[in-house]
Amino acid sequence: MQRIGLTGGIASGKSVVATRLAELGAVVIDSDVLARQALAPGSAGLDAVVEAFGPGVLAEDGSLDRAALAGRVFADDEERARLNAIVHPIVRRLSAEREAAAAVADHGAIVVHDIPLLVETGRADAFHVLVVVQAPADERARRLVEGRGLTRAEAEARIAAQATDEQRLAVADVVLDGSGSVDGLRAHVDELWSRLSAESADEVAAETP
Numbered sequence: 001m002q003r004i005g006l007t008g009g010i011a012s013g014k015s016v017v018a019t020r021l022a023e024l025g026a027v028v029i030d031s032d033v034l035a036r037q038a039l040a041p042g043s044a045g046l047d048a049v050v051e052a053f054g055p056g057v058l059a060e061d062g063s064l065d066r067a068a069l070a071g072r073v074f075a076d077d078e079e080r081a082r083l084n085a086i087v088h089p090i091v092r093r094l095s096a097e098r099e100a101a102a103a104v105a106d107h108g109a110i111v112v113h114d115i116p117l118l119v120e121t122g123r124a125d126a127f128h129v130l131v132v133v134q135a136p137a138d139e140r141a142r143r144l145v146e147g148r149g150l151t152r153a154e155a156e157a158r159i160a161a162q163a164t165d166e167q168r169l170a171v172a173d174v175v176l177d178g179s180g181s182v183d184g185l186r187a188h189v190d191e192l193w194s195r196l197s198a199e200s201a202d203e204v205a206a207e208t209p
Helices: 014-024 031-038 044-053 066-073 077-105 137-148 152-160 165-171 182-207
Strands: 002-008 027-030 110-114 129-134 174-177
Touching (some): 027 031, 077 110, 174 182
Parallel strands (some): 027 110
């Protein structure tokens, strides 16, 4: 089994890469999806968040008001660290469970861990290959404003809350350019998949008696 780390700044094109890798046959474990599960209604994670941040982070139906919580944590480093201390351990446990299941199902699986905060959480050395999707901060801010309806200030705050481009590039094994077209990025992913598949096949062959 190959363990691939996938990261990139917000609105860099990382989701395009993850989607294409899944289409090609990778087992993609999406940390954002797991984080939502960790804070689902009735979960211990959501109870811990309410205890830490107060009932103002709940919607009327008792679910997490993500916009309200984001408004607090993206503006305050200490608040963000408090949230991460609750969510990250749960996400890591869920991720490990899914990776173990993938390994049981297919010894030669290529498992991609899609982790937005991979560098920030000190996990750069945890993977066989670390893939970084890169796009300039100005372009990412534009995408957040035009595609997600954020204000320019909100977009810049979210970008500033993550690792810098230089920090991500310093630990990357593979860099994919997410600044161009979706089709162009998908073509780069196809090239990467060919390499990963060949390496995986070689590993399985070497382990076969």
